[in-house]
Amino acid sequence: MGGRSRAVLRARAAVCLTFFCNGLAFSNLVPRYPEIVERLAITKAAFGQAVMAGSIGALVAGLAASALITRWTSARVASAGMALAGLAYLGAGTAENWHVLAVCLALGGGLDAIIDVAQNAHGLRVERRWGSSIITSFHAAWSLGAVCGALMGQWMAASGVPIAWHLSGVVLILAALSLAALRWMIPGPDSDDRSDAAVEPSASPTAAPTAPAPGGPARLAPPARASRLAVIAMIVVLGAMCAAAMFPEDVSANWSPLLLVELRPPAGMVGMGLVTMQATMIVGRLIGDRIIDALGGRRVIAAGGALVVLGMGTGIVAGTIGGILVGMVLAGAGCAVAVPVAFAAADGIPGLAPGVGLTIVSWLARVIMMIAPPVVGMLADAHGTWVALGYGILGGVIMIASWPMLHDSRPGRGRQAAWQCPRAA
Numbered sequence: 001m002g003g004r005s006r007a008v009l010r011a012r013a014a015v016c017l018t019f020f021c022n023g024l025a026f027s028n029l030v031p032r033y034p035e036i037v038e039r040l041a042i043t044k045a046a047f048g049q050a051v052m053a054g055s056i057g058a059l060v061a062g063l064a065a066s067a068l069i070t071r072w073t074s075a076r077v078a079s080a081g082m083a084l085a086g087l088a089y090l091g092a093g094t095a096e097n098w099h100v101l102a103v104c105l106a107l108g109g110g111l112d113a114i115i116d117v118a119q120n121a122h123g124l125r126v127e128r129r130w131g132s133s134i135i136t137s138f139h140a141a142w143s144l145g146a147v148c149g150a151l152m153g154q155w156m157a158a159s160g161v162p163i164a165w166h167l168s169g170v171v172l173i174l175a176a177l178s179l180a181a182l183r184w185m186i187p188g189p190d191s192d193d194r195s196d197a198a199v200e201p202s203a204s205p206t207a208a209p210t211a212p213a214p215g216g217p218a219r220l221a222p223p224a225r226a227s228r229l230a231v232i233a234m235i236v237v238l239g240a241m242c243a244a245a246m247f248p249e250d251v252s253a254n255w256s257p258l259l260l261v262e263l264r265p266p267a268g269m270v271g272m273g274l275v276t277m278q279a280t281m282i283v284g285r286l287i288g289d290r291i292i293d294a295l296g297g298r299r300v301i302a303a304g305g306a307l308v309v310l311g312m313g314t315g316i317v318a319g320t321i322g323g324i325l326v327g328m329v330l331a332g333a334g335c336a337v338a339v340p341v342a343f344a345a346a347d348g349i350p351g352l353a354p355g356v357g358l359t360i361v362s363w364l365a366r367v368i369m370m371i372a373p374p375v376v377g378m379l380a381d382a383h384g385t386w387v388a389l390g391y392g393i394l395g396g397v398i399m400i401a402s403w404p405m406l407h408d409s410r411p412g413r414g415r416q417a418a419w420q421c422p423r424a425a
Contacts, residue, residue: 007186008129014075014184015123016141021082021177022115023145023278024152026108028170029089030253031153031271032163034261042098044258044385048377051254053102054109055370061110062366065117066359074125075185078118082178085111086171093163113366117358120343125186127344133289136340140285143336146253146278154271235357238342239364241301241402245338246369247395248308248331252277255376255388256324262385263321276325277332284336292337300337302403307334308396312389319386331392338399 037047068077088111091104123138149170156166256273265272292300311330315323346361372391379387 004130008126010184011126011186012130012134014181015119015126015138017177017181018078018082018119019123019138019141020145020148021174021181022085022112022119023142023147024149025082025085025089025145025170025174026112027146027149027253027271027274027278028153028156028167029093030150030257030274031157032093032166033254033257034270035157035163036093036095036101037258040095040098040101043377044380045374045377046098047258048373048375048380050098050102050105051373051377052370054105054112055366055373057106057108057110058113058366059363059370060106062113062117062363063359065114065362066356068114069118069121069190073188074118074122074190075182075187078115078122079178079182079185081111081115081118083171083175085115086167086174090164090167090171093167109366113362117362120358120362121190122185124344125190129186133293133344135344136285136288136337139337139340140282140288143278143281143285147275147282150271150274150278154268154275157270158268235346235360235364237402238346238361240368240398242339242342242361242365243368244305244395244398244402245335245342246365247372247398248312248328248335248392249277250369250372251312251388251392252328252332254373255380255385255391256328258380259324259385259388260321263324265321269321272325273328277328280329280332281336284333285340288337288340292341298403301341302400304334304336304338305396305399305402307331308399309393310334310396312392312396315389316386316393324389327389331396334396335399 033047037044042050065077072080085108088104088108092101092108095101095104119138120135123135127134152170153166157163252273257270260270260273295303308331311327311332311334313327314330315327318324318327342361343358346357376388376391
């Protein structure tokens with residue numbers, strides 16, 4: 001880190017803190033899901049529909065992210081949105097009927113979509129100034145926040161702390177940490193550093209001005225004559241791959257608590273599906289950039305999809321608490337870097353204003369994610385909650401199917417060309 005200014009070091013720490021808060025916020029609610037389902041006396045299908053409301057909220061609000069970033073900057077949008085999201089999850093946790101639960105999850109989903117784009121956009125601002133790929137480390141901070149939040153929520157639930165007191169405390173924590181992070185973020189409009197010149201000279205003194213640093217951030221690099229249809233195809237693949245990587249995360253967050261409760265786990269084990277997966281993803285995301293540079297995009301995504309299939313399949317075959325948790329570890333290793341890679345690539349789509357590529361890909365992934373929860377819920381009511389593990393397997397299959405579009409970067413050459421794009425006719 002020698003040679004980089006204190007401002008850039010602080011900005012990186014601030015983005016890590018923002019991602020941490022984002023993971024901490026929703027994961028505190030996860031161990032409380034069985035309690036909420038029991039209190040409201042709703043079916044798994046109804047629970048799935050409430051989760052779908054979160055996706056609908058994300059779709060409605062998500063497309064506003066780019067405009068909000070342009071108007072207020074990614075730093076302010078991410079920080080202000082975080083405290084508001086905490087209030088939405090507090091409302092969901094204390095809901096007295098299904099309709100309030102669905103509305104609060106919709107608000108939380110909408111805010112999360114906006115925060116997601118804003119924090120990734122600001123993280124990529126920092127990455128451009130840093131001079132090498134650091135985007136997966138930010139997502140590792142999110143996973144760390146998710147683990148801490150799940151453990152905190154699990155401990156609160158096991159200790160009998162009322163859910164209103166628990167989630168009110170989370171709101172205060174989010175507000176304090178978000179305000180602290182905002183003070184260290186990069187000031188000014190996001191368009192200020194959209195060129196290679198934004199990289200600090202001291203960070204890479206020997207690099208050519210226009211050449212990405214070895215091991216630098218993944219970017220879409222269509223041929224000069226790539227057609228609009230080719231760009232649309234890249235966006236669709238990125239969105240599908242994003243959603244597929246989120247399927248196993250959705251299983252661990254929303255469905256594993258219900259699945260583990262049915263197996264009568266020891267006290268404090270209800271949220272362990274989320275904890276084990278996200279703990280694995282922390283490691284995967286901390287070393288993810290080096291793995292991608294060493295093996296190439298095709299191998300990482302294809303092998304990751306295979307690990308997801310193996311992990312979720314292990315949970316189904318074993319049918320035990322231990323088997324499910326081992327499956328979550330394997331699946332977490334498989335999907336750890338897929339979303340960061342897709343977001344970094346989306347941010348590099350030529351000709352799009354700051355945040356637009358991220359917004360479109362994030363929105364498309366959430367469209368796909370919206371369909372799954374009610375379908376999984378209905379199938380779970382009819383055939384058992386294990387169906388959710390099959391949903392995770394589908395995510396792995398889609399990841400494997402995505403690899404033909406990926407360019408297999410050679411070791412030491414970085415990821416300047418992340419995608420294979422058809423030439424214009």
